[in-house]
Amino acid sequence: YKEFVTISGYFEEEKGNNGTKTQVTNEAIHNYCHYGNTSEKGNCNNDYCKMASSGVIHLLKDLKNKYKLDYDKLADYAILWLIYKLKIKENNTVKKLSDFYDKYIETNKDYNNIINGDNMTYKKIIDKKKDLMDMDINEIFKLEAPFNILYYLYHEISDEKSFCTEYSNYANQFVQKFEDLNNDSNNIQDSSFSQILSTLLNDHNNLINKYCKESCSFSSISQFTPKKKPVESSEKGVEEISLPTPEATPSSSSILKTVIPVLSTFSVISLFLGVAYK
Numbered sequence: 001y002k003e004f005v006t007i008s009g010y011f012e013e014e015k016g017n018n019g020t021k022t023q024v025t026n027e028a029i030h031n032y033c034h035y036g037n038t039s040e041k042g043n044c045n046n047d048y049c050k051m052a053s054s055g056v057i058h059l060l061k062d063l064k065n066k067y068k069l070d071y072d073k074l075a076d077y078a079i080l081w082l083i084y085k086l087k088i089k090e091n092n093t094v095k096k097l098s099d100f101y102d103k104y105i106e107t108n109k110d111y112n113n114i115i116n117g118d119n120m121t122y123k124k125i126i127d128k129k130k131d132l133m134d135m136d137i138n139e140i141f142k143l144e145a146p147f148n149i150l151y152y153l154y155h156e157i158s159d160e161k162s163f164c165t166e167y168s169n170y171a172n173q174f175v176q177k178f179e180d181l182n183n184d185s186n187n188i189q190d191s192s193f194s195q196i197l198s199t200l201l202n203d204h205n206n207l208i209n210k211y212c213k214e215s216c217s218f219s220s221i222s223q224f225t226p227k228k229k230p231v232e233s234s235e236k237g238v239e240e241i242s243l244p245t246p247e248a249t250p251s252s253s254s255i256l257k258t259v260i261p262v263l264s265t266f267s268v269i270s271l272f273l274g275v276a277y278k
Helices: 001-009 026-030 048-067 072-090 097-105 122-127 139-155 160-166 169-183 190-212 253-263
Strands: 012-014 018-023
Touching: 001 048, 001 072, 001 139, 012 048, 018 026, 018 048, 026 048, 048 072, 048 097, 048 122, 072 097, 072 122, 072 139, 072 190, 097 122, 097 253, 139 190, 160 169, 169 190
Parallel strands: none
Antiparallel strands: 012 018
16 A cells, blocks of 8 residues: 555645645656647646546556556556545545546546556556446445545554554444445445455455454454346346445545544655555
8 A cells, every 4th residue: 555655645735825726746746647639748737637647547557567466456446546536635526437537537648558568558457447437426435435444554554563552443444334335235246346345355354464463353344245236137028127226325534534634744655565465
């Protein structure tokens, strides 16, 4: 999770007397803002969403080069980081991921570049999660809550003692959020929602296995149980079985109020945690 924190720190929103402004702390965020008919890379022009689009490429490139992750896993992390940045943005106007995709990914020429010398482009990686694009953004934001907790824990924890004594409450919050999503109607076998939830569970387990041997006691997670896909009837006139309308889970705003102010104080991350344990 070191890369999530690092790239998130490249740009952020700051509130001032004249409203909220996007501040750039690392000019590298402009490296992948290639819009329009220009032949050279452009500039994000302090556009938060353009910088988020550029940040996704930064993240994919770093994770592939350093950890050799498969493309499905890369797609999971790209979506998780993107919804995290959209969730914390003030006055976010994105209603569906397709809104962001059409405006900031489809038109960004850097997404057509091949990653790591093979035939997979950055855009094709994102396309692995196409089934999320037309979902209500608030449904996808449900995944941000457990991700936010892991983002914080991987950043803060340095030893088993601190995990047990100082951060056990966050670990238990993750369990509660995960259980809510495990029972969510969006958690369907082979769906992108379910795949991302599985990735979060694995990251949680890696953290517990590293820092919580036998000396800590946390709430346990029940078995991961995605729902079976709806069955289509072969008989004419019989409607396809549909899922009930999803209900909103509790907002993660309370977690963000605790987590984000802490994270924003760090400009250099010395920990090398997270993805290496996958």
